[in-house]
Amino acid sequence: MAERMTLTINGKEQTVDYEPEMMLLDVLREVLNLTGTKHGCDNSTCGTCTVVMDGKAIKSCNTPAAKAAGTSIVTVEGLAKGMDLHPIQKAISESGAVQCGFCTPGIVMELYGLLEANPDASEVEMTNALNKHLCRCTGYEPIRDGAMIAQKMIKETRK
Ligand code: FES
Ligand code: FES
Missing domain, CATH: 1.10.150.120 ([2Fe-2S]-binding domain)
Incomplete structure (x- = not known):
């Protein structure tokens, strides 16, 4: 049965439904369509899935989705201001x-x-x-x- 959580993504509070076995990477890419975060090795080695959670860089491929409840996440989509790159x-x-x-x-x-x-x-x-x-x-x-x-x-x- 799907779970539901609220979290802040790139400064905007969002409520998302996700499957209990999902990792944060799956929620970002498959539920929120934030595909800037890449799916690489899937075993915490390559770092391409890195996002910032509550101020700390973490690997989203090994972070269970449920752990993101109530947190503030920044993804690569959250950095540029319009056409102005970070x-x-x-x-x-x-x-x-x-x-x-x-x-x-x-x-x-x-x-x-x-x-x-x-x-x-x-x-x-x-x-x-x-x-x-x-x-x-x-x-x-x-x-x-x-x-x-x-x-x-x-x-x-x-x-
Ligand atoms: S996908 Fe390689 S470390 Fe997460
Ligand atoms: S893997 Fe191609 S630029 Fe880093």
């Missing part, structure tokens, strides 16, 4: 860190969670966060460069 999206794009792009939403959300919580995160902290993500295309250096650029851009916007 600084992390701009930086990742400008540093050449996107090739096939499949891993990108998860990486962007990982950095969003980290830099919202700690705008002064060190390079090591950013590298550790990025180590939770697999990317088969870019060789990681452009992603690390993008993370550093994003941090600078965010600091500039907060001055």
Whole structure:
């Protein structure tokens, strides 16, 4: 029998019906049609399903849907303001860190969670966060460069 929960998605409170065996990733993609969050390995390895829940980056493929009840979730769809990309999206794009792009939403959300919580995160902290993500295309250096650029851009916007 379907369950029902209320949660906040990208700043908007929503009530959703879901099956008890669903993971948060399934609710986002199949119920809410938020397909920016990608379905990769399905076993907590690749990081492409990462979203931010109550300020913390989590893997939605291993988070039971019921755990999201009452929480506030930010997905990659929640970052841009209209046509204006979030600084992390701009930086990742400008540093050449996107090739096939499949891993990108998860990486962007990982950095969003980290830099919202700690705008002064060190390079090591950013590298550790990025180590939770697999990317088969870019060789990681452009992603690390993008993370550093994003941090600078965010600091500039907060001055
Ligand atoms: S799909 Fe969740 S970590 Fe790969
Ligand atoms: S850009 Fe292709 S997997 Fe990362």
